[in-house]
Amino acid sequence: MYKNLTELVSHLSEKTLFILDIDSSLVLTHPRNETILRLFAQSIKATRPDLSLLLAQAKCHPFEYGYFAALERYAPGLDESTTEDIRQYWKTHFFSNQFLHCDLPHEGAIEFVNLLKQKNFPFVYLTGRPSNLMRPGTLQTLQDFGFPVSDEILHMKPSETYVDESFKADILNQLIAGYDNVIFIDNEPRVLNLVTQLHPQVNLVFVDTCHSPNVTAPASAVKIKNFSEFNSLLRSVIS
Numbered sequence: 080m081y082k083n084l085t086e087l088v089s090h091l092s093e094k095t096l097f098i099l100d101i102d103s104s105l106v107l108t109h110p111r112n113e114t115i116l117r118l119f120a121q122s123i124k125a126t127r128p129d130l131s132l133l134l135a136q137a138k139c140h141p142f143e144y145g146y147f148a149a150l151e152r153y154a155p156g157l158d159e160s161t162t163e164d165i166r167q168y169w170k171t172h173f174f175s176n177q178f179l180h181c182d183l184p185h186e187g188a189i190e191f192v193n194l195l196k197q198k199n200f201p202f203v204y205l206t207g208r209p210s211n212l213m214r215p216g217t218l219q220t221l222q223d224f225g226f227p228v229s230d231e232i233l234h235m236k237p238s239e240t241y242v243d244e245s246f247k248a249d250i251l252n253q254l255i256a257g258y259d260n261v262i263f264i265d266n267e268p269r270v271l272n273l274v275t276q277l278h279p280q281v282n283l284v285f286v287d288t289c290h291s292p293n294v295t296a297p298a299s300a301v302k303i304k305n306f307s308e309f310n311s312l313l314r315s316v317i318s
């Protein structure tokens with residue numbers, strides 16, 4: 080494990096594999112959440128006009144996990160059955176191809192992946208997005224945003240029911256074979272904790288954007304807020 084980014088970058092070679100998470104690492108998803116909440120508002124216009132009016136103005140902020148904080152701000156104290164309706168509506172729309180273009184590339188992320196490509200560092204995307212529901216949209220939007228992508232380097236969850244951290248830890252054996260050094264970049268402590276437990280040789284980078292509640296990233300992970308510093312260090316690497 081490296082102490083900081085400078086040390087990490089000084090150990091890079093063409094036998095280093097970068098493994099890149101997408102949601103809340105390379106792209107921020109708050110605009111996708113906001114779009115879905117507002118669509119839900121439209122869908123209940125006739126049946127729940129008061130709630131519809133409240134949620135039609137909902138704003139989701141960067142670095143908030145999911146849509147829960149927005150819901151609390153705009154429509155606090157909802158009953159259980161309405162909360163469940165919103166959850167179902169959100170799930171169907173969030174895990175689909177339809178709204179991925181709403182995401183916002185995270186600061187420095189597009190340049191970061193392009194630098195990896197320019198400097199000939201191998202990289203793959205490893206995402207908890209389920210392949211059956213989100214593959215075409217993921218390929219299309221990554222390309223539209225300007226991330227270098229192809230079918231072979233996009234690894235997605237084969238089914239929705241596979242738990243994210245299990246999927247990522249399970250597929251790692253396959254991905255890292257033949258590499259001397261692996262840099263694993265993710266925003267979710269649940270993932271980072273399982274990866275480091277099962278693959279202690281993998282070097283972790285924790286993207287501190289937002290994550291599930293009541294979990295902490297391993298202390299050994301190098302923590303970044305965005306990709307700016309990474310980019311300055313990578314630019315000076317001789318390719």
Ligand SMILES: [Mg+2]
Nearest residue numbers: 100102103266
């Ligand atoms: Mg993520």
